[in-house]
Amino acid sequence: MSVNYAPILWNRQKKRYDRIMLGLIALYLILFAAFQLLFRPEISPETIIIRATATLAFLMLHLILMIGPLCRLDHRFLPLLYNRRHLGVTMFLIALIHATFSIIQFHALGDVNPLVSVFTSNINYQSVSQFPFQVFGFFALLILFLMAATSHDFWLDNLGPRIWKSLHMMVYFAYALLVMHVLLGVLQQEGYPAGAALLGVGMAAVTGLHLAAAIKGKRMEDRPAGTAADGFVPVCRVDEILENRAKVVIIRQENIAIFKYDGKLSAVNNVCKHQNYRWVKARSSTAASPAPGTATNTGRKTVSLRPPLQKRSLLTM
Amino acid sequence: MEAFVTLVVNLFLFYLLLGLLFALVFAWKGAGAIDAKAIQASWFFKLLILPGAMALWPLLLTKWIAKSKRS
Numbered sequence: 001m002s003v004n005y006a007p008i009l010w011n012r013q014k015k016r017y018d019r020i021m022l023g024l025i026a027l028y029l030i031l032f033a034a035f036q037l038l039f040r041p042e043i044s045p046e047t048i049i050i051r052a053t054a055t056l057a058f059l060m061l062h063l064i065l066m067i068g069p070l071c072r073l074d075h076r077f078l079p080l081l082y083n084r085r086h087l088g089v090t091m092f093l094i095a096l097i098h099a100t101f102s103i104i105q106f107h108a109l110g111d112v113n114p115l116v117s118v119f120t121s122n123i124n125y126q127s128v129s130q131f132p133f134q135v136f137g138f139f140a141l142l143i144l145f146l147m148a149a150t151s152h153d154f155w156l157d158n159l160g161p162r163i164w165k166s167l168h169m170m171v172y173f174a175y176a177l178l179v180m181h182v183l184l185g186v187l188q189q190e191g192y193p194a195g196a197a198l199l200g201v202g203m204a205a206v207t208g209l210h211l212a213a214a215i216k217g218k219r220m221e222d223r224p225a226g227t228a229a230d231g232f233v234p235v236c237r238v239d240e241i242l243e244n245r246a247k248v249v250i251i252r253q254e255n256i257a258i259f260k261y262d263g264k265l266s267a268v269n270n271v272c273k274h275q276n277y278r279w280v281k282a283r284s285s286t287a288a289s290p291a292p293g294t295a296t297n298t299g300r301k302t303v304s305l306r307p308p309l310q311k312r313s314l315l316t317m
Numbered sequence: 318m319e320a321f322v323t324l325v326v327n328l329f330l331f332y333l334l335l336g337l338l339f340a341l342v343f344a345w346k347g348a349g350a351i352d353a354k355a356i357q358a359s360w361f362f363k364l365l366i367l368p369g370a371m372a373l374w375p376l377l378l379t380k381w382i383a384k385s386k387r388s
C-alpha cells in the first residue's frame with residue numbers, strides 16, 4: 001500500500017481497459033449520430049447529443065450491473081470487473097452530458113430557474129402516461145453523482161465499508177428510477193415499440209443474470225455443520241484443496257477461504273474490505289482466545305476451523 | 318407548487334454552495350487531518366475529492382471535528 005493516495009491507480013492493464021472503453025464509446029457515438037443523420041436528418045445536433053448520451057449511458061449501466069453476476073458465473077469475464085470503477089465514472093459523465101443538454105434544451109429558455117422548471121414544467125403527477133419523467137432522471141443522476149464522487153479509495157477508507165457499500169448499492173435504486181425515466185419518457189411519449197422491447201431485454205438480462213449468479217452461489221456454498229467439543233468445525237480433507245488454490249466455506253455466517261500454497265494452509269475472511277468484512281469484530285471477540293488463529297489441521301488429513309478468524313490464520317500441515 | 322419547489326431547489330443549491338466552500342478547505346487541510354495518506358497527496362487527488370466533499374460535507378465536518386478533539 002502506498003504512503004499517499006494516488007489520484008488514479010493506472011497500470012498497463014487498466015490503461016488498456018480504458019483505451020478500449022473510450023474507443024467503443026467513440027464508435028457508438030459516431031455510429032449513433034450517423035444513423036440519426038441518415039434516417040432523421042431534421043433532428044438538431046443538440047437532440048442527437050441528448051439521445052446518443054442517453055442511450056449510451058443506459059447501455060453502460062446495464063453492462064456495469066451485469067459484470068458482477070457474469071464474473072460469478074464464469075471467471076472468463078473477470079477482466080471486465082478489473083476496472084469497473086472507471087467504467088462507472090465514465091458512465092456518470094456521459095449521463096451528466098445528457099442531463100446538461102436536456103436541461104438547457106428544455107428548461108433554460110424560460111424565466112423560471114431551470115432546475116425548478118424540471119419539477120414544475122409538467123405537473124401531471126397524478127397521471128401515469130403523462131408523469132414528468134425527467135424527475136426520475138434527476139434523482140437517478142444524483143445517486144450516480146454520489147457514487148462517482150466517492151469512487152476513490154479515500155472514500156472507502158474514510159466513510160467506512162458499511163456506509164460506502166450502502167451508498168454504492170443504491171445503484172439498483174438508480175437503475176429502477178432510470179427504467180421509469182426511459183419507460184415514461186421515451187416509450188410512452190414517442191410510442192417507440194422497439195425501445196420498449198430493448199428495455200425489456202435489458203431488464204431481463206440484468207435480473208436473470210443476478211438470479212442465475214445467486215442460484216449458482218447458493219449451490220456452491222459449503223456449510224460444514226459438525227462441531228467438535230472445542231468449537232472446531234471439520235471442513236474438508238487437506239487433499240481436497242489443490243495447491244495454490246482455495247476452498248470457500250461458510251461457518252456461522254462467516255465466509256472463509258482456506259488457501260493452500262508453499263506447503264502451508266491459510267484461512268482468511270473471504271469478504272472484501274468494501275463488502276464490510278468483519279475482521280475488527282472478530283479480532284476483538286477472540287482477544288482472550290487460547291488459540292489465536294482459530295484454525296488447525298488435525299492429523300494431516302482434516303482441516304478444521306473455529307471462527308471468528310484473526311486477520312489470517314496460518315495452519316501447519 | 319412552484320413556490321415550494323423553488324424553496325427546495327434554493328435550499329439544495331445553498332447546501333451545495335456551503336459544501337463547495339467546505340470542500341475547498343477540506344481538500345486543503347481537512348483530508349490530511351482525518352487521513353494521514355492524504356497529507357502529501359497531489360493537487361489532482363485533492364481536485365478529485367472535491368465533489369464528494371461538497372456533497373457529504375456534514376459527515377466530513379463531523380469526522381474532522383471528532384478527529385481534532387481526539388488529537
